[in-house]
Amino acid sequence: QAAFDYELRIVAIGDDTATDEWRGDHTRTIDLQGKTVIPGLTDTHIHAIRGGQTWTFETYWYDSPSLKDALDKLRADANRRPHDQWVAVVGSWIPAQFAENRAPTVAELSHALPDHPAYIQYLYDYALVNQRGIDVLGLNNTPPPDLAGIRVERDAKGSATGKLFGDIAAFNQLFASISSNADREGGLRQFFADMNARGVTGIIDPSAGPAAAYEPLFAMRNQGDLPLRVGYRIPVQPEAKGHEAQWFSNLMAFRPARADDGQLAFLGLGESLVAGMNDGVRMAPGFSSSEQDKTALRQVATFAAKRGIPLEIHAYTDDSADAILTIFEQVAQQYDLRPLRWSIAHLNTGSPQTLERMRKLGLAYTVQMGPYFEGLAIRDANPPGATDNSPPVRLALDKGLVVAGGTDSTRIGIAGVWHAIEYHITGIASGGSVRKPASERLTRLEALALYTRHAAWLAFAEQHRGQLSVGKQADLAVLNQPFMTMPEDRIDTIRAILTLVDGRIVHESPDLNAGQ
Structure with a gap:
């Protein structure tokens, strides 16, 4: 049982003795009949701002x-x-x-x-x-x-x-x-509602595109209509080519390094910082970049480190990550990167050596669903065994890295998190095309933590959410199936029958057994 006070935080967890003092004449009591309750889910890498606008x-x-x-x-x-x-x-x-x-x-x-x-x-x-x-x-x-x-x-x-x-x-x-005639704000509203129906209470968008793409989101925020917490990063734009650091400096001149009003959070730069350092959706080894692009990334990273700005950067392949880390290691000689919570996304072919370098720098790893769809392509483009630990979540966790979960939807991932959680547990890619060995898969609690506790940390919000404990914000989901005991190949079918953000109901299933 749990109760929520007027400050929208969890004030008690336990039996009637623990919660009775918080009951009042207008308290709503909901009998969950033994259903599973989890912290609200956060997708830490989803192109929701753009993809949500064309959801319908x-x-x-x-x-x-x-x-x-x-x-x-x-x-x-x-x-x-x-x-x-x-x-x-x-x-x-x-x-x-x-x-x-x-x-x-x-x-x-x-x-x-x-x-x-x-x-x-x-x-x-x-x-x-x-x-x-x-x-x-x-x-x-x-x-x-x-x-x-x-x-x-x-x-x-x-x-x-x-x-x-x-x-x-x-x-x-x-x-x-x-899609120019799509109802963009209507699509985004429906997208957020569908995410609430899956127990999602927060997202981080690593790059939504040009400035106009953010307008429907900001309109919803200004109208007080956001049903979940939205974090966003700003990517480099084409007009910045050749002077990326100056472009970011101009962008940030009247902006704090990060800002969070509880609904909308600016979380720095990402996921493309210098176009020539982005390996796109490359599957094979062999990525290289010019000295000019490396210099540009060094300038951007130095600026971000000096200002204390968080960032996330894209690296599909280990070669790309190697080039990025060489630059970050140079920046780290002058600035401590550990408090900044920088992260590398994807790392589909990330090696143990790359993960160790990340650990030493204090970088996090955000994992997505790329290999769920691209497993066959990764297998065919790399030496034998490459898909055994693609993505290398088990390796990263065992090394002590913070691993935060994303989906990369809606182009190379499935929105709603549960398919991603199932994939981390079963290791089975789309259509059964590839399966990771048991030693590289996660337990159910480990997979859930990627999208709750670790996700909150990436958003600088671990003191406020990510766990069900007294004092935390009342972001939670009541599930329609028992996550811990149900067949693992059915986890993707989980839906929420009740979702709360700040103690406010943002999704309620018609069949929820509730009473006052």
Whole structure:
């Protein structure tokens, strides 16, 4: 049992004797009937600000067992929209999850959706558009459109096949154009509500894009409508190329190193600080960067360390992390990085040596779901055994690093945390494509801690939340299934029947047995 006082904190935990003194005439008593209660979940690396705005615009295939099911979902969404309005699946699926063990063809997309343009993005590897999409984008026009950074595959006659190639920035820009008519604030509100329904009470967005992308979030904050705690970092922008440190210095000139009003928290810089030091979604070893880019990162890191600014930086591969750590070690000769809670994200092929260097610097590790979808690609691009500890969460925890959990949704991860928690416990990637050995998996409590206690630490909030204890903020979730004893391969189906933020109900299931 627990009770919450007017300051929205936990004031008692225990039996009736411990809680009776806090009961009043207007106290609401809820009989949870033995249900599991956990601290509210925080996703420490989720592109929610941008991805949430198109949450209701997109179709999601991560749980589709077959192409038939996937195409049926897409067709159903199309049938709810006027002709010629786009439908889209933007990441978080792989061909290996389908019974057919392949991606859809452009012909299948065209047959299923003759009257709607369709955009299907496979992680950041490629995208497919159906015939109606080819027509709407004008890919066969003369001259063809300039889709910045996108390469259009063409057949022997020069006609677009419907397959598109590009990098992260190019795909994001193309999808932003395709989804330009989306209800962005409405999508974000629904996204946050759906996260509350999964027991999520906080997020940290490592990079939402240009300034305009933050406007719907700030509007909700100003209206007092945020149903969870949102932390955000600011990434470098294209116009800063060649003078990144000065750009960040100008940005931070009238800003504290970090700020948190309890609802909205500015948590510094991330996850891209210098574009040339970002290895994108690289799977194979061999990443390298120019001396100019290394100098630029050293300048940015020195500025951040001097000002006491937190940051998170992206490194998919061990080679990328090695280059970053060499620079951070140089900065650490002048500034103590340990109080700053800097972190490296992803580390899909992070080595024990890299983790040890991070430990010595006092860096944290934020882990996401990349290998859940990219396990096969990591296996094929690296020496044998690379997927045994990808991502290297067990290694990092055993070395004493703080490991905070994220999802990296909505492109290479599944929003709502429970799929990620299940993945850390079972080690099974999407469609059973790869499985980590038992020695590299986490216990249930270890996996939960990534998204509660460790997540609070990363947000400089460990004194306020992340655990169910007297004096902590009343952020918690009541679960519909027993997390500690249920079959581990069903953990992804957990939902919250009650979610509280600051003691305020932000989600309540209709079947919750409650009384005054």
